[in-house]
Amino acid sequence: METAKTIDTFSDYMNDETRVSPAERERINFEVALIGKMIEAREEKGLSQRELAELSGVKQPAIARLESLRATPQIDTLFKVLYPLGYTMQIVPLSK
Amino acid sequence: METAKTIDTFSDYMNDETRVSPAERERINFEVALIGKMIEAREEKGLSQRELAELSGVKQPAIARLESLRATPQIDTLFKVLYPLGYTMQIVPLSK
DNA sequence: AACCATGATAACATATTAGTTATCTGCGTT
């Protein structure tokens, strides 16, 4: 007889393999780190979303969608936004 | 009077700021590193594109498009393919 | 109160990626 798992926290959800595959977990962790750095870097530089839109060539509604995790971006969009914020991306071996 | 630049090599093209923006250059460098590691890791593991399609949930034609740089993928697709190959992605400051 | 800049969001059009199915060519192997 199984005991049903409860999902009370974000970690409960993320660590439930029946709901989130390892690859999905990697993506979600990545995106959370991503928007953290994006928002912090943008605010450190004193830029509004509209100004970052100007600098990056990505429109303000798209930036808002990124920052609120309502889309999984394409990588060209990501590089356009990250560059003026002083960031880039790297491929690295899984730590694990 | 300007001397016209010639484009004889990939580097000539990549380093011409009038043609390739810095953000674009970052993306292109990233994608070249990406497919290098993807193809090497896949072959080291002795996997065919069809087998990797099975493992990753990304279809073989999509993997072929990735490996031949004929699309700028979405990041969820990237994580799905990279995970079974033992790789992930990170946000890092621009080295410059 | 009126104003202004902010981020969020709605609605729709456009662009691009991924899925689907099938096929093709090349390369070994039998």
Place this chain on the structure above:
DNA sequence: AACGCAGATAACTAATATGTTATCATGGTT
């Protein structure tokens, strides 16, 4: 020669991201 497996690719559909334009609610400022 016939076969099977590889990667590449064609053609089309479905899904999704982004552009475009406009607006909204909020908070701060005058």
